[in-house]
Amino acid sequence: MEILTHPVTAIFLCLMLGAVAVSGKxxxxxxxxxxxxxxxxxxxxxxxxxIRDIRIIGILVCVVTAIGLFTSWWIRPxxxxxxxxxxxxxxxxxxEEINEFICQKSELELREEFDFPQMLKxxxxxxxxxxxxxxxxxxxxxxxxxxFLNGQARLDLRYAKIKNVNNRAxxxxxxxxxxxxxxxKKYVExxxxxxxxxxxxxxxxxxxxxxxxxxxxxxxxSALMIDSLNGSLAADPRNILEDDVYGTERYGSASGAYWKxxxxxxxxxxxxxxxxxxxLRP
Numbered sequence: 001m002e003i004l005t006h007p008v009t010a011i012f013l014c015l016m017l018g019a020v021a022v023s024g025k026x027x028x029x030x031x032x033x034x035x036x037x038x039x040x041x042x043x044x045x046x047x048x049x050x051i052r053d054i055r056i057i058g059i060l061v062c063v064v065t066a067i068g069l070f071t072s073w074w075i076r077p078x079x080x081x082x083x084x085x086x087x088x089x090x091x092x093x094x095x096e097e098i099n100e101f102i103c104q105k106s107e108l109e110l111r112e113e114f115d116f117p118q119m120l121k122x123x124x125x126x127x128x129x130x131x132x133x134x135x136x137x138x139x140x141x142x143x144x145x146x147x148f149l150n151g152q153a154r155l156d157l158r159y160a161k162i163k164n165v166n167n168r169a170x171x172x173x174x175x176x177x178x179x180x181x182x183x184x185k186k187y188v189e190x191x192x193x194x195x196x197x198x199x200x201x202x203x204x205x206x207x208x209x210x211x212x213x214x215x216x217x218x219x220x221x222s223a224l225m226i227d228s229l230n231g232s233l234a235a236d237p238r239n240i241l242e243d244d245v246y247g248t249e250r251y252g253s254a255s256g257a258y259w260k261x262x263x264x265x266x267x268x269x270x271x272x273x274x275x276x277x278x279x280l281r282p
Contacts, residue, residue, distance in 0.1 A: 103273040110265040150185040214268035228258040
C-alpha cells in the first residue's frame with residue numbers, strides 16, 4: 001500500500017495520462033517522451049519505496065515497463081482508425097470513378113456513354129423492319145439483332161398488346177404504332193454503374209443526390225424515344241422508313257425529331273462535378 005500512496009506514483013500516473021492525451025492531439029514523439037519519463041519516474045519510485053526484496057523490485061520494474069510498452073502500442077497511429085481509413089479510401093476511389101465516368105465528359109460524350117446515338121439508330125431500323133420487312137436486308141436485320149443482344153426491351157402498352165399464345169406472352173404492335181424500343185448491353189451496364197454509385201452509403205449525400213438527378217434525365221430520355229418515334233411515324237411513315245436513306249427528303253427526320261426533344265445530360269453532370277469537387281478538396 002505504501003507504494004500506491006507515494007507521491008511518485010501520482011507523478012507516474014500523470015505522465016502516463018499525459019502521454020495518452022498528447023498522442024492524439026500533438027505528436028507521437030511527445031507521447032513517447034512522456035512515456036519514457038513516466039517509466040523513469042516509476043522505476044525511481046520503486047527504488048525509493050523501501051522494498052528490500054530484489055525479486056519484488058524486479059517484478060515491479062517489469063510491470064512498469066510492460067505498462068509503458070502496452071500504452072505505446074495502444075496509442076500508435078492507425079491503431080484505432082483503420083476502418084475509418086478504409087472507408088475514406090473507398091470513398092476516394094468512388095469519387096475518382098465518378099469524375100472519370102461523368103464529370104470529365106462533354107454532352108456528346110455523355111450521350112455516347114449511355115449509347116443513345118446507337119440505340120436511336122438501331123431502334124429506327126428495328127421499327128422499319130417491323131413496319132416494312134421487305135425494306136431491310138438480311139445483313140441489316142442481323143446487325144439489328146446483334147446490336148440489341150443482351151440488352152433489354154422496353155414495352156409500352158399504349159402502343160402494343162400482349163397476347164397469351166400457348167402459355168407464352170406474345171407482343172403485338174398496335175397497327176401504325178411503334179410498340180417496343182430496345183436498349184443495348186452498353187446502356188444496361190452504364191445504368192447499373194450509375195445506380196450503384198447513386199445508392200452508395202459512403203458517398204456524401206449531395207453527390208448521390210446529383211447522381212440521381214442524372215439517372216432521372218437518362219431515364220426520361222430513354223422513355224422519350226418510343227414517344228418520339230411514334231410521333232414521327234404518325235406524322236409520316238416515311239420519317240421512319242427513309243430516316244437512314246441518304247438523299248431522300250426524309251433522311252434524318254425521325255432521329256432529328258428525337259434530338260430536338262432530348263434532355264441534355266451535361267447540366268446534371270455539372271452539378272455532379274461541383275459536388276465531387278467539394279468532396280475531393282482537403
